[in-house]
Amino acid sequence: MRNIFIDCGYHKGNVTEMFKRKESESFEYFAFEANPHLFKRFCERHSFCKLENKAVWIEDSKVTFYIIEIDKNPKKENFMAGASTLNKKKAEWNERVHEKQGEITVDSLDFSNFILKNFSKEDHIVVKMDIEGAEYEVLEKMIKDDSIDYLNELIVEFHDDRTGMDSKTIKEKLKERSLKVKEWE
DSSP states (O other): OOEEEEEESOTTSHHHHHHHHHHTTSOEEEEEOOOHHHHHHHTTSOTTEEEEOOEEESSSEEEEEEEEESOSOTTSTTTTOEEEESOHHHHHHHHHHSSEEEEEEEEEEEHHHHHHHHOOTTSEEEEEEOOTTTHHHHHHHHHHHTGGGGOSEEEEOOOHHHHSOOOHHHHHHHHHTTOEEEEOO
Protein backbone atom coordinates (compact mmCIF):
# COMPACT_ATOMS: atom_id res chain seq x y z
CA MET A 1 0.00 0.00 0.00
CA ARG A 2 1.20 3.47 -0.91
CA ASN A 3 0.16 6.79 0.61
CA ILE A 4 -0.53 9.29 -2.17
CA PHE A 5 -1.34 13.01 -2.14
CA ILE A 6 -2.41 14.58 -5.44
CA ASP A 7 -2.76 18.35 -5.75
CA CYS A 8 -4.99 19.27 -8.70
CA GLY A 9 -4.56 23.01 -9.14
CA TYR A 10 -1.14 23.31 -7.46
CA HIS A 11 -1.06 27.11 -7.87
CA LYS A 12 1.88 28.06 -5.60
CA GLY A 13 1.99 24.74 -3.76
CA ASN A 14 0.71 26.06 -0.44
CA VAL A 15 -1.71 23.16 0.13
CA THR A 16 0.94 20.58 -0.79
CA GLU A 17 3.29 22.24 1.68
CA MET A 18 0.65 22.27 4.47
CA PHE A 19 -0.21 18.63 3.84
CA LYS A 20 3.45 17.57 3.92
CA ARG A 21 4.00 19.36 7.25
CA LYS A 22 0.99 17.55 8.68
CA GLU A 23 1.71 14.09 7.23
CA SER A 24 5.54 14.16 7.19
CA GLU A 25 7.41 11.83 4.87
CA SER A 26 4.91 9.00 4.59
CA PHE A 27 3.26 10.23 1.34
CA GLU A 28 4.23 10.35 -2.31
CA TYR A 29 3.29 13.71 -3.86
CA PHE A 30 1.92 14.46 -7.32
CA ALA A 31 0.63 17.80 -8.56
CA PHE A 32 -0.79 19.43 -11.67
CA GLU A 33 -0.76 23.13 -12.54
CA ALA A 34 -2.04 24.27 -15.93
CA ASN A 35 -0.92 27.89 -15.70
CA PRO A 36 2.54 27.96 -17.35
CA HIS A 37 3.46 31.22 -15.58
CA LEU A 38 2.87 29.66 -12.16
CA PHE A 39 4.43 26.37 -13.17
CA LYS A 40 7.61 28.09 -14.31
CA ARG A 41 7.80 30.17 -11.16
CA PHE A 42 7.09 27.38 -8.65
CA CYS A 43 8.16 24.14 -10.38
CA GLU A 44 11.27 23.83 -8.21
CA ARG A 45 9.62 24.85 -4.94
CA HIS A 46 8.95 21.29 -3.77
CA SER A 47 11.51 18.83 -5.07
CA PHE A 48 9.66 16.01 -3.28
CA CYS A 49 6.61 16.54 -5.51
CA LYS A 50 6.17 15.28 -9.09
CA LEU A 51 4.67 18.43 -10.65
CA GLU A 52 3.37 18.53 -14.22
CA ASN A 53 2.33 21.55 -16.29
CA LYS A 54 -1.09 20.17 -17.31
CA ALA A 55 -4.74 20.95 -16.76
CA VAL A 56 -6.69 18.25 -14.93
CA TRP A 57 -9.49 17.29 -17.28
CA ILE A 58 -11.52 14.40 -18.75
CA GLU A 59 -9.19 13.57 -21.65
CA ASP A 60 -5.57 13.82 -22.71
CA SER A 61 -5.65 16.67 -25.20
CA LYS A 62 -5.17 20.40 -25.49
CA VAL A 63 -7.65 22.81 -23.90
CA THR A 64 -8.29 26.52 -23.81
CA PHE A 65 -7.09 27.97 -20.54
CA TYR A 66 -8.16 31.42 -19.36
CA ILE A 67 -5.58 33.44 -17.49
CA ILE A 68 -6.26 36.49 -15.35
CA GLU A 69 -3.74 39.12 -14.42
CA ILE A 70 -3.82 40.01 -10.76
CA ASP A 71 -0.83 42.32 -10.75
CA LYS A 72 0.89 44.06 -13.65
CA ASN A 73 4.34 43.57 -12.12
CA PRO A 74 5.70 40.21 -13.37
CA LYS A 75 8.22 40.13 -10.51
CA LYS A 76 5.42 39.85 -7.95
CA GLU A 77 4.30 36.40 -6.82
CA ASN A 78 0.65 36.93 -7.83
CA PHE A 79 1.36 38.00 -11.42
CA MET A 80 -0.86 35.92 -13.75
CA ALA A 81 -2.00 33.95 -10.76
CA GLY A 82 -5.56 32.95 -11.44
CA ALA A 83 -7.09 30.87 -14.16
CA SER A 84 -10.04 28.82 -15.31
CA THR A 85 -10.15 25.84 -17.63
CA LEU A 86 -12.97 25.28 -20.08
CA ASN A 87 -15.72 26.95 -18.07
CA LYS A 88 -17.01 29.99 -19.95
CA LYS A 89 -19.12 31.23 -17.02
CA LYS A 90 -16.07 31.20 -14.74
CA ALA A 91 -14.09 33.05 -17.43
CA GLU A 92 -16.84 35.68 -17.62
CA TRP A 93 -16.75 36.03 -13.82
CA ASN A 94 -12.97 36.48 -14.00
CA GLU A 95 -13.38 39.26 -16.55
CA ARG A 96 -15.82 41.12 -14.28
CA VAL A 97 -13.73 40.74 -11.13
CA HIS A 98 -10.15 40.98 -12.41
CA GLU A 99 -8.44 43.46 -14.68
CA LYS A 100 -7.41 41.38 -17.67
CA GLN A 101 -7.93 37.94 -19.12
CA GLY A 102 -6.08 36.07 -21.81
CA GLU A 103 -6.53 32.71 -23.47
CA ILE A 104 -3.82 30.15 -24.10
CA THR A 105 -3.79 26.50 -25.11
CA VAL A 106 -2.39 24.01 -22.61
CA ASP A 107 -2.02 20.24 -22.38
CA SER A 108 -4.69 18.44 -20.40
CA LEU A 109 -4.60 15.18 -18.48
CA ASP A 110 -7.36 12.60 -18.26
CA PHE A 111 -7.40 12.44 -14.46
CA SER A 112 -9.47 9.23 -14.32
CA ASN A 113 -6.95 7.43 -16.51
CA PHE A 114 -4.07 8.82 -14.44
CA ILE A 115 -5.63 7.33 -11.30
CA LEU A 116 -6.48 3.99 -12.91
CA LYS A 117 -3.06 3.51 -14.55
CA ASN A 118 -0.87 4.57 -11.62
CA PHE A 119 -2.55 3.40 -8.43
CA SER A 120 -4.52 0.57 -6.89
CA LYS A 121 -7.59 0.51 -4.69
CA GLU A 122 -5.35 -0.64 -1.84
CA ASP A 123 -3.44 2.66 -1.94
CA HIS A 124 -4.45 5.45 0.40
CA ILE A 125 -5.15 8.40 -1.92
CA VAL A 126 -5.94 11.97 -0.88
CA VAL A 127 -6.83 14.43 -3.66
CA LYS A 128 -7.07 18.19 -3.34
CA MET A 129 -9.05 19.56 -6.30
CA ASP A 130 -9.28 23.29 -6.96
CA ILE A 131 -9.48 23.45 -10.74
CA GLU A 132 -11.58 26.55 -11.22
CA GLY A 133 -14.76 25.12 -12.68
CA ALA A 134 -13.47 21.91 -14.28
CA GLU A 135 -14.19 19.86 -11.14
CA TYR A 136 -17.77 19.14 -12.23
CA GLU A 137 -16.84 17.27 -15.42
CA VAL A 138 -13.78 15.60 -13.88
CA LEU A 139 -15.71 14.25 -10.90
CA GLU A 140 -18.66 13.15 -13.06
CA LYS A 141 -16.29 11.13 -15.24
CA MET A 142 -14.59 9.63 -12.18
CA ILE A 143 -17.97 8.57 -10.80
CA LYS A 144 -18.99 7.09 -14.15
CA ASP A 145 -15.79 5.06 -14.68
CA ASP A 146 -15.40 4.15 -10.95
CA SER A 147 -11.96 5.74 -10.61
CA ILE A 148 -13.53 7.75 -7.78
CA ASP A 149 -13.51 4.51 -5.76
CA TYR A 150 -9.71 4.67 -5.64
CA LEU A 151 -9.84 7.86 -3.54
CA ASN A 152 -10.02 7.82 0.25
CA GLU A 153 -10.39 11.54 0.72
CA LEU A 154 -11.32 14.44 -1.55
CA ILE A 155 -10.65 18.05 -0.61
CA VAL A 156 -12.54 20.05 -3.23
CA GLU A 157 -13.55 23.61 -3.98
CA PHE A 158 -16.74 23.86 -5.98
CA HIS A 159 -17.27 27.10 -7.86
CA ASP A 160 -21.08 27.13 -8.05
CA ASP A 161 -21.40 30.89 -7.60
CA ARG A 162 -18.92 31.64 -10.40
CA THR A 163 -19.73 28.91 -12.91
CA GLY A 164 -23.51 28.71 -13.05
CA MET A 165 -23.17 25.05 -12.04
CA ASP A 166 -24.77 23.24 -9.13
CA SER A 167 -22.64 20.77 -7.17
CA LYS A 168 -25.59 19.27 -5.27
CA THR A 169 -25.95 16.21 -7.54
CA ILE A 170 -22.21 15.50 -7.53
CA LYS A 171 -22.10 15.81 -3.75
CA GLU A 172 -24.95 13.31 -3.43
CA LYS A 173 -23.18 10.85 -5.74
CA LEU A 174 -19.93 11.22 -3.78
CA LYS A 175 -21.79 10.60 -0.52
CA GLU A 176 -23.27 7.39 -1.99
CA ARG A 177 -19.70 6.19 -2.63
CA SER A 178 -18.78 6.71 1.04
CA LEU A 179 -15.92 8.97 0.02
CA LYS A 180 -14.69 11.34 2.70
CA VAL A 181 -15.26 14.81 1.18
CA LYS A 182 -14.13 18.08 2.63
CA GLU A 183 -15.08 21.29 0.87
CA TRP A 184 -12.21 23.71 0.41
CA GLU A 185 -12.70 27.46 0.38
